[in-house]
Amino acid sequence: MRSILFIVLVMLIGVPASWWLSWLCLPVSAGLLAYFLRPRPAFLCGLIAGMLSWGLLAAGIEVYTEGVMGAKIASLLMNSDNPVYAVGITALAGGLACAFAALSGKLSASFRDHKKLLKRRYSSMYSNSRY
Amino acid sequence: MRTVLLLLSWLFTLLILGLMHLGFGEIPPLGRLLDPVNGLWANAETENQYEMLRISHARVQQPIEIHYNERLVPHIYAENEHDLFFAQGFVTARHRLWQMDFMARFAGGRLSEVLGVDLLPLDRAQRRKGLVYAAEQSQAEFLKNPHSNSVIQAYTDGVNAWIEQLSYRDYPVEFKLLNYRPEPWTPLKTALILKYMSDLLTGNDMDLEMTRVYAALGRMHLMHDFPDVTDSDTTAIVPIQKWPMADFQPDTGQLSPPGNLEKLPARVPHSMEARGSNNWVISAQKSETGAPLLANDPHLPLNLPSIWFEMHLQAPGYDCYGVSIPGTPTLIIGFNNRASWGLTNGSIDVKDWYRVNFRDRKREEYLYDDRWLPVVERVETIYVRGGKTVHDTVRYTLYGPVVYEDSLVAGTRSGLAMRWTGHEAGNELLTFYLLNKMQETTDFEEAISYFASPAQNFIYADVAGNIGIVQQGLIPLRWPLQGKILLEGNETQHHWQGFWPPEWMPRAFNPRRGYLFSTNQHPFDAAYPLYYTGRFDAFRSRRIAELLAYKSSFGIEDMQQFQLDLLNMQARDALPLMLEALVDGEIQDAEIWLDSLNRWDYRYHAESAVPTFFESWFSHCVSRLWPAYREYGLEFPSEEVSICKLKAVTEDDSVGMELREVVRESFRITLSLFSNPGPDHAWKSEKATRLRHMARIPAFHSPVLNTGGCSNTLNAITSTHGPTWRMVVSLEKSPRGWGIYPGGQSGNPGSHYYLRHVDDWEKGKYYPLERIARDAWRVRPSAGVVHIQPEMP
Numbered sequence: 001m002r003s004i005l006f007i008v009l010v011m012l013i014g015v016p017a018s019w020w021l022s023w024l025c026l027p028v029s030a031g032l033l034a035y036f037l038r039p040r041p042a043f044l045c046g047l048i049a050g051m052l053s054w055g056l057l058a059a060g061i062e063v064y065t066e067g068v069m070g071a072k073i074a075s076l077l078m079n080s081d082n083p084v085y086a087v088g089i090t091a092l093a094g095g096l097a098c099a100f101a102a103l104s105g106k107l108s109a110s111f112r113d114h115k116k117l118l119k120r121r122y123s124s125m126y127s128n129s130r131y
Numbered sequence: 132m133r134t135v136l137l138l139l140s141w142l143f144t145l146l147i148l149g150l151m152h153l154g155f156g157e158i159p160p161l162g163r164l165l166d167p168v169n170g171l172w173a174n175a176e177t178e179n180q181y182e183m184l185r186i187s188h189a190r191v192q193q194p195i196e197i198h199y200n201e202r203l204v205p206h207i208y209a210e211n212e213h214d215l216f217f218a219q220g221f222v223t224a225r226h227r228l229w230q231m232d233f234m235a236r237f238a239g240g241r242l243s244e245v246l247g248v249d250l251l252p253l254d255r256a257q258r259r260k261g262l263v264y265a266a267e268q269s270q271a272e273f274l275k276n277p278h279s280n281s282v283i284q285a286y287t288d289g290v291n292a293w294i295e296q297l298s299y300r301d302y303p304v305e306f307k308l309l310n311y312r313p314e315p316w317t318p319l320k321t322a323l324i325l326k327y328m329s330d331l332l333t334g335n336d337m338d339l340e341m342t343r344v345y346a347a348l349g350r351m352h353l354m355h356d357f358p359d360v361t362d363s364d365t366t367a368i369v370p371i372q373k374w375p376m377a378d379f380q381p382d383t384g385q386l387s388p389p390g391n392l393e394k395l396p397a398r399v400p401h402s403m404e405a406r407g408s409n410n411w412v413i414s415a416q417k418s419e420t421g422a423p424l425l426a427n428d429p430h431l432p433l434n435l436p437s438i439w440f441e442m443h444l445q446a447p448g449y450d451c452y453g454v455s456i457p458g459t460p461t462l463i464i465g466f467n468n469r470a471s472w473g474l475t476n477g478s479i480d481v482k483d484w485y486r487v488n489f490r491d492r493k494r495e496e497y498l499y500d501d502r503w504l505p506v507v508e509r510v511e512t513i514y515v516r517g518g519k520t521v522h523d524t525v526r527y528t529l530y531g532p533v534v535y536e537d538s539l540v541a542g543t544r545s546g547l548a549m550r551w552t553g554h555e556a557g558n559e560l561l562t563f564y565l566l567n568k569m570q571e572t573t574d575f576e577e578a579i580s581y582f583a584s585p586a587q588n589f590i591y592a593d594v595a596g597n598i599g600i601v602q603q604g605l606i607p608l609r610w611p612l613q614g615k616i617l618l619e620g621n622e623t624q625h626h627w628q629g630f631w632p633p634e635w636m637p638r639a640f641n642p643r644r645g646y647l648f649s650t651n652q653h654p655f656d657a658a659y660p661l662y663y664t665g666r667f668d669a670f671r672s673r674r675i676a677e678l679l680a681y682k683s684s685f686g687i688e689d690m691q692q693f694q695l696d697l698l699n700m701q702a703r704d705a706l707p708l709m710l711e712a713l714v715d716g717e718i719q720d721a722e723i724w725l726d727s728l729n730r731w732d733y734r735y736h737a738e739s740a741v742p743t744f745f746e747s748w749f750s751h752c753v754s755r756l757w758p759a760y761r762e763y764g765l766e767f768p769s770e771e772v773s774i775c776k777l778k779a780v781t782e783d784d785s786v787g788m789e790l791r792e793v794v795r796e797s798f799r800i801t802l803s804l805f806s807n808p809g810p811d812h813a814w815k816s817e818k819a820t821r822l823r824h825m826a827r828i829p830a831f832h833s834p835v836l837n838t839g840g841c842s843n844t845l846n847a848i849t850s851t852h853g854p855t856w857r858m859v860v861s862l863e864k865s866p867r868g869w870g871i872y873p874g875g876q877s878g879n880p881g882s883h884y885y886l887r888h889v890d891d892w893e894k895g896k897y898y899p900l901e902r903i904a905r906d907a908w909r910v911r912p913s914a915g916v917v918h919i920q921p922e923m924p
Binding site for chain 2: 015018019022023024026027031054057058061062064065066068069072073075076089090093094096097100101103104107108110111114
């Protein structure tokens with residue numbers, strides 16, 4: 001459930017933020033949301049969120065503009081004129097950026113938890129030795 | 132362990148995001164490019180992308196309206212000329228901004244600034260040619276004249292008004308791909324683009340090769356094989372007449388080829404592939420519409436975006452339709468409510484080379500008439516993306532810049548200086564501004580008088596029934612052979628003796644025969660008293676002369692058919708001679724091809740294999756006819772001269788026998804390369820014409836086109852060049868026009884208008900060119916509207 005919420009929120013926050021700021025808002029939002037929501041597994045959830053965000057957008061643009069750009073992007077990047085490849089590589093790029101960001105966000109959260117746990121242990125050890 | 136994992140994860144994430152954002156070396160910034168919100172996908176457009184745009188700007192004086200027709204041709208309506216050119220700049224930048232930037236950078240030698248060190252040799256060559264210097268001279272002229280000053284300033288403001296409001300998302304796709312941003316437009320960039328055109332159209336630059344031929348074989352040989360005018364020039368631009376300078380004799384110098392030729396560069400880079408053009412006019416008496424007809428089709432590189440941007444400009448006293456060059460205000464070819472004009476390139480050589488001898492290795496002084504004159508040094512600073520800034524010192528002499536120094540053998544202390552009319556001050560912008568507004572012949576003559584370089588054949592027709600043609604531009608006054616070969620720069624007598632005065636220029640108005648034409652052919656017959664060097668083969672001129680003399684009256688469709696004509700006079704001249712040589716020769720298994728060649732109508736149809744066979748055969752023939760010229764850096768003299776030589780195949784002497792054997796041997800070789808006259812050898816496949824993106828990005832090229840023609844047909848389509856704007860105008864009471872260019876109005880590869888015209892151009896169709904009144908848009912369908920308002924104080 002948390003993972004689905006994570007994916008939906010990345011799409012709802014990351015994509016509009018990219019409009020106003022930079023494309024980096026997408027992986028940044030994936031990283032921050034992973035930090036707070038801790039989706040499982042984080043890498044896969046990030047990958048899906050990024051792929052859906054950019055893949056659906058690219059496919060939507062391709063359909064809306066009657067296929068004017070996809071073949072050219074495919075030709076530019078992959079020496080093919082199949083627009084599906086262009087949508088695919090776009091989705092993959094978005095997915096990878098979000099996947100690594102989500103993984104880092106989640107690991108940061110785990111690291112923070114672990115530090116808290118250690119702190120609690122040390123403090124309890126300290127209090128035990130005192131009394 | 133956790134810490135290490137976390138650090139590794141962040142390191143990898145930052146590395147991936149950094150690479151995707153900034154790119155590295157050859158790896159493009161994929162994140163920025165593929166981001167569907169701001170990257171390449173954001174440049175994909177729907178057909179109704181341009182429905183409505185409202186902006187206001189402080190530099191606009193009164194409201195401006197722009198309506199796009201169904202092909203995205205803007206019709207601009209302004210209340211004054213300042214606003215008209217502001218809007219022209221604005222709307223051109225909207226659709227062609229990257230092209231403008233690229234052309235200005237190309238001309239100004241600034242490509243390595245954005246594309247890296249690979250482009251440095253090109254940039255250096257442009258700087259050494261003095262293109263920036265030339266543009267600065269032009270800019271000074273533009274700004275000196277109140278009309279051209281006002282036009283160029285308003286246009287610059289309009290372009291910058293578009294640039295100012297752009298975000299990364301709106302950048303043309305090439306800026307994103309090549310990872311740089313647009314910079315403000317300046318009048319100098321406009322001047323640079325005009326110089327780019329001037330340089331593109333300057334040809335007949337074979338001085339070094341001609342010098343080697345002269346030195347090795349002598350003057351007679353040079354003039355025979357590389358003539359400037361021949362007795363077969365029966366289709367001169369201007370009819371035979373009495374010339375005012377019949378008794379004039381220029382100072383004649385002692386001409387001798389310079390010594391030490393082995394120390395010259397092997398060749399000076401130049402290319403003139405099919406940069407010809409056609410234009411002609413028919414008088415009202417010979418026109419089926421009862422009004423003069425004017426046709427023009429300039430043959431230029433087939434690039435994308437197209438060199439032309441079509442539009443209609445309307446303001447009080449201004450109502451003109453035609454094509455502009457993006458980056459340049461006004462219209463270059465077109466028609467208004469009273470008159471029409473068109474251009475072809477003059478064949479005159481306007482670029483000469485001089486060897487200058489420096490005093491010492493410092494190269495601060497050069498010898499001129501037994502005196503040492505100081506050079507003027509100009510340091511060109513070339514910024515290189517990802518590399519060191521390069522400073523190149525170009526030395527200017529009385530002739531012009533010393534273009535080649537380091538390509539000479541070290542220690543010779545000499546260089547090649549270039550004298551080019553493009554370096555002379557001229558106000559071409561004023562010419563086009565006045566042509567756009569002209570109402571009668573005197574306006575036409577005044578307008579073209581400001582044009583400097585290179586000389587163009589301006590053709591003219593008006594609603595009063597006048598037709599005319601003038602070759603206009605600076606033509607150096609030279610003595611025979613001067614400028615055809617390299618000259619020593621240390622002799623005063625080798626200097627140009629000034630320029631032809633206006634009354635000497637080739638001109639003709641309202642001839643009795645009822646038509647005038649130019650296809651870059653020699654402007655005069657052999658009896659003309661002055662020396663005119665530089666020529667194009669006369670195949671196209673002979674063909675149009677034949678077509679125009681064929682009927683007593685012509686309609687619009689005739690004009691269009693002539694522009695699409697595929698008959699090659701070169702084949703018509705050469706093939707019978709070549710077939711004659713085969714008679715009695717022992718040629719086996721050639722019946723199918725011989726039959727096809729005998730039945731051929733000399734037309735270069737796209738699907739036919741016969742032109743492919745003929746071209747191969749002819750090319751093998753001429754390479755055997757002129758084996759000696761390769762060592763002088765030449766393939767062979769012109770095709771016309773080659774055909775003259777082939778005429779001896781009918782002789783019974785040893786020369787005739789030898790020629791017949793050359794033709795037969797060439798035929799055997801060609802036969803071994805071709806199987807049968809089927810689709811495998813179709814001319815269109817051999818030629819593989821396609822429109823190429825200016826930055827040579829294959830994804831943005833057009834597909835290979837199904838086109839016939841060659842450089843010698845009126846429809847002069849080669850693999851890389853062709854008719855870039857076909858226009859026919861009937862000068863009726865309210866002139867009507869038809870036209871088309873290969874490409875589309877939008878320079879954005881993600882637009883439906885990018886290749887919009889290509890299919891129709893390929894099929895030989897024309898679009899009506901309509902000067903639509905502003906009110907008519909209330910009932911006409913429009914692809915979009917722009918309203919530009921003055922900013923409220």
